[in-house]
Amino acid sequence: MKKINNKIWVVYGILIVYLFLLILFPSVFKQGIYTKLIQQILWFGLALYCYYASEKESFRNRDKTGKIQIVVIFTIIYLMIYFVLGLLFGYKVSPYSHSITAILSNIWVFIPVIIFQEYIRAVLVRFTRRNDTLLVIIFLLFSLIELNYGSLGASFATKESAFKYVSSTLLPILTKNALFTYFALVCDYLPSMIFRVAVMAANILLPIFPDLDWFVTGLLELATYVIMFISVNYMNDLSKRVAVRSSSRKAQRTSNPKVTIPLLVILLAFVCFVAGFFTYRPIAIVSDSMVPKFARGDAVVVKKLSNKEKKALKKNDIVQYTLDGRTIVHRIHKKIVDENGNITYQTKGDNNNAPDDKIVTLKQIKGKVTFVVPYAGWPSVLIYDFLKE
Amino acid sequence: MDNKGRNIVIGALLAAIAIMAVGYAALSQSLTINGTASISSTWDVQIISISEGVPENGASNASTPTHDGTTATFSTNLTVPGSKMTYEITVKNSGNLNAMLTGLTKSPDSPAGTGIYYKVTGVEQGVTKLDAGQTNVITVEVGWVSTDTSMPQTKTVPLTVNLTYTQY
Numbered sequence: 001m002k003k004i005n006n007k008i009w010v011v012y013g014i015l016i017v018y019l020f021l022l023i024l025f026p027s028v029f030k031q032g033i034y035t036k037l038i039q040q041i042l043w044f045g046l047a048l049y050c051y052y053a054s055e056k057e058s059f060r061n062r063d064k065t066g067k068i069q070i071v072v073i074f075t076i077i078y079l080m081i082y083f084v085l086g087l088l089f090g091y092k093v094s095p096y097s098h099s100i101t102a103i104l105s106n107i108w109v110f111i112p113v114i115i116f117q118e119y120i121r122a123v124l125v126r127f128t129r130r131n132d133t134l135l136v137i138i139f140l141l142f143s144l145i146e147l148n149y150g151s152l153g154a155s156f157a158t159k160e161s162a163f164k165y166v167s168s169t170l171l172p173i174l175t176k177n178a179l180f181t182y183f184a185l186v187c188d189y190l191p192s193m194i195f196r197v198a199v200m201a202a203n204i205l206l207p208i209f210p211d212l213d214w215f216v217t218g219l220l221e222l223a224t225y226v227i228m229f230i231s232v233n234y235m236n237d238l239s240k241r242v243a244v245r246s247s248s249r250k251a252q253r254t255s256n257p258k259v260t261i262p263l264l265v266i267l268l269a270f271v272c273f274v275a276g277f278f279t280y281r282p283i284a285i286v287s288d289s290m291v292p293k294f295a296r297g298d299a300v301v302v303k304k305l306s307n308k309e310k311k312a313l314k315k316n317d318i319v320q321y322t323l324d325g326r327t328i329v330h331r332i333h334k335k336i337v338d339e340n341g342n343i344t345y346q347t348k349g350d351n352n353n354a355p356d357d358k359i360v361t362l363k364q365i366k367g368k369v370t371f372v373v374p375y376a377g378w379p380s381v382l383i384y385d386f387l388k389e
Numbered sequence: 390m391d392n393k394g395r396n397i398v399i400g401a402l403l404a405a406i407a408i409m410a411v412g413y414a415a416l417s418q419s420l421t422i423n424g425t426a427s428i429s430s431t432w433d434v435q436i437i438s439i440s441e442g443v444p445e446n447g448a449s450n451a452s453t454p455t456h457d458g459t460t461a462t463f464s465t466n467l468t469v470p471g472s473k474m475t476y477e478i479t480v481k482n483s484g485n486l487n488a489m490l491t492g493l494t495k496s497p498d499s500p501a502g503t504g505i506y507y508k509v510t511g512v513e514q515g516v517t518k519l520d521a522g523q524t525n526v527i528t529v530e531v532g533w534v535s536t537d538t539s540m541p542q543t544k545t546v547p548l549t550v551n552l553t554y555t556q557y
Contacts, residue, residue, distance in 0.1 A: 026483075030522030035485045067397035076402040092426035095434070095488070095557040105555075109485060110431060150483035150522060155438040202427055211423045 002023060007053035008127045011120065014046060015141050025148035032206075035109050043116035050123040052317035062239040064187050070231050071183070075198045078224045084221070086210030094207050106204045114196045117142070118180070122189035135181060144176040160387045168214035179225045181262035186236045195228075213267065215275060223268055228258045277302050283320055283329060284377030286384060288347030290329065293318070299377035300329060302367035310362045311343050318369040319347065320362050328367060329355060407530075425492070425553045427461075433484040434519060434554040436461055440477040448472040448515030448532075451545045459552040464533045467544045470504065479524045480552060488524070489519040492553030504537030505546050506530075519554060527552070 022029055029039075059282060094108060112283035121142055128134035147170075152169040180192035202208075212220070282299045294300060302320045305313075313319060313332060320329045332354045343362060348355040392506050436456040442448075447468035454463045454476060465474045482488050493514045495507050508530040531546055537540065 024456050027522035030485060030520075032487065032521070035521065050487070069399060072399050073402060074394065076399070076406060080402070090423045092423055095425055096486070102556060106486070148433060148483055150431055151435070151481065152437070152482070154483075157438075199430070203431060207450045209426045209429060211426075276435075299494070342505060363414065 004129050005053060005055070010143075011046060011050060011053070012137070015145070018042075019144050020316065022119065022145065022294075023149050030150060036105070037193075040108070040112050043113050043120070047116040047119045048118050050053075054123050054181070056128065061187055063235060064190075066239075067183075067187040067232050067235050068190050068270060069193070070235060071187075071194060074224065074228045074231065075195045078220075079198065079202055082211060082220060083206075085212060085216065086208070088215065089213070090211040091208040092211045094203075094209055096204055098205075100205060103204060107201075110204065111197055112201050113198060115193055117145075118184075118189045118193040118196065121180065121192070122184040125184035126188075130185070135185070135257075137175075138184075139177050139181045139297035142181070143174050144174050146177065156248075162388055164214045164381075167341060168218035170186060172218055172225070175222055175225045179229050182229065183232065187230065191232070219268075219271060221273075223264070226264060227261065231265070235287065281367070282376070283327065284384070285329060286377075286381050287349075289351050290318070290331070290353040293331075293350050294372045294374070297375055297378040297381055299373045299380075300369045301331075301371050301373065303370050304367045305365065308367050310366075313345065313365070313368065319345070320366045320369065321347070321364040322366060323358060325358075327366070391488070391541060424551070425555060431484055432489075432556075433482065434482045434488050435459055435482045435522070436552075439481045442474045442491045444471040444472075444474050447472040447546065450474070452543055457492065459554065461529070461550045461552075463504055463529070463531060463546075463548045463550075465548070467505070467531070467533040467546060468539045470533050470539075471535035473530055476529045476531075476549065478520065478527040478529060480527065480550075482519045482521050482523055485521050486556050488519045488554040489557035490514055490519065491496045491555045492551070494551045494552070496549040497547075503544070504534045504539050505544065506532055506534055507548055508532075509550060 028034065043066075068192045098103065105362060117217045124138050125135065128138070138312045154161070155169070178267060180195075183189075183191040271282070272278060279305050280301050283302050285294055285296055285298045285300060289294050297352060300320075313335070315332055320327060322328070328347075329376075330347040330349050332345050334346040336344045336346060338357065345365070346355050347360055394434075435458050439454040439456050439461055442450055442454065442465070449466045449468075451464040451466045454461065456478070459477050459480065461476075463474075463476060467473070490512050493509060493512065495509065498504070509527060510530070511527045512525055517525060529548070529550055529551075531543060531548055540542065
């Protein structure tokens with residue numbers, strides 16, 4: 001194994017010191033002088049040092065162009081899906097100023113740092129000589145540097161906010177940095193640079209963002225990174241096989257995206273079903289008010305209803321509705337039609353002595369229970385209890 | 390798929406993006422816009438805490454104050470004319486860019502004829518700046534006008550304060 005260039009250790013040292021300062025003094029790294037000048041100089045200086053420390057050793061790998069093309073394709077698809085999702089979830093106006101000077105200033109603040117960071121990552125990865133420990137250190141360093149320590153305290157203020165933060169921010173950052181470290185290993189700095197610059201440019205330039213919730217944001221990012229990894233990994237395996245002509249059928253099956261992508265699609269479809277993106281969605285039951293029909297820990301599958309279908313509901317149908325921010329699943333006890341033809345419902349839990357106090361309007365009704373899956377709701381109920389403690 | 394094939398796919402996707410941009414321009418008037426984003430990968434201006442409230446003359450919280458992004462929600466019980474509750478909202482700019490308060494809305498805005506008043510102090514729309522790394526503290530007062538002559542009966546008052554920060 002080739003010896004690792006000693007000059008490279010300096011870069012690890014600087015990054016570790018930088019990370020500690022970032023954690024200890026987060027607000028210092030938000031000052032205008034830092035974001036507009038010092039960070040660019042710092043990352044440029046480090047990139048320049050890496051360039052000379054690497055003794056201009058170039059990256060060698062087969063089919064680099066093909067892998068970059070794959071990443072470009074998935075970057076465009078990711079951005080398309082991200083913005084089209086706004087048609088479902090609505091949009092929010094971008095908080096960024098769109099005057100020419102502000103756009104140029106924002107580009108200066110964010111883009112050079114991305115370019116230098118990815119170059120530095122690629123040089124570090126190149127000189128690991130495929131040492132797993134060093135690869136993990138690089139992945140951790142760049143992940144931790146990306147975290148925003150200024151808002152970390154607020155993100156972990158409650159169990160619920162911590163769960164949301166981990167799902168929508170921490171996990172995608174870790175996955176993304178694992179992927180980019182892998183990219184640096186198999187196709188140098190360009191793929192990760194292209195992806196990050198494209199996403200950042202879209203953020204800076206576009207006047208609106210999709211108003212996605214934390215779940216969809218995390219899901220979309222994770223799915224994109226996993227699919228990119230599978231595709232580039234497959235292409236990397238193919239190029240290696242072509243080179244050494246020693247592929248086995250077993251190895252071919254292992255990394256073939258024709259096997260893994262359908263599995264991922266099935267997983268995504270399941271997640272979307274659980275999240276309620278389809279006409280039918282599962283709901284976990286947290287109380288015993290509907291015993292014996294179903295009990296705490298069971299899951300019911302609810303069909304979303306149109307306004308016409310809501311009006312056609314009848315006595316004894318079991319409906320899901322919202323009340324003061326809570327979701328309730330109870331049976332229709334009485335259908336009420338006033339003199340103007342407006343329809344409302346009185347509901348009751350099968351296990352309760354009296355009907356519910358508040359009358360349910362059509363707007364509150366979310367769907368009708370179609371069938372019950374005993375015990376399937378326990379994981380959700382336990383997580384819900386834990387987060388709300 | 391060879392390199393040429395992948396280039397064709399990239400070209401087609403870029404063409405699709407161009408078509409989408411044209412479609413967006415045509416449809417932008419009818420798109421649903423839900424306010425201004427408070428968090429993205431590089432912009433992070435959000436409420437980090439709300440105080441439980443300082444009660445006077447028997448006021449109390451009907452429910453715990455909550456916040457989400459740059460929206461704060463309160464529900465206050467006011468028992469007699471002169472009761473009031475004072476809350477403090479802390480907003481932090483954890484992003485890298487300087488921000489300015491460009492919008493401040495209260496909902497309901499003016500509860501005319503109810504004897505209830507809302508007062509938001511500490512910030513001024515179009516003036517208050519929130520530089521990167523800094524915080525704003527906003528004071529919200531919900532009260533029952535002391536000169537109100539309506540029958541003393543507990544009033545439960547909901548209030549949502551929405552703050553909009555944009556880059557300056």
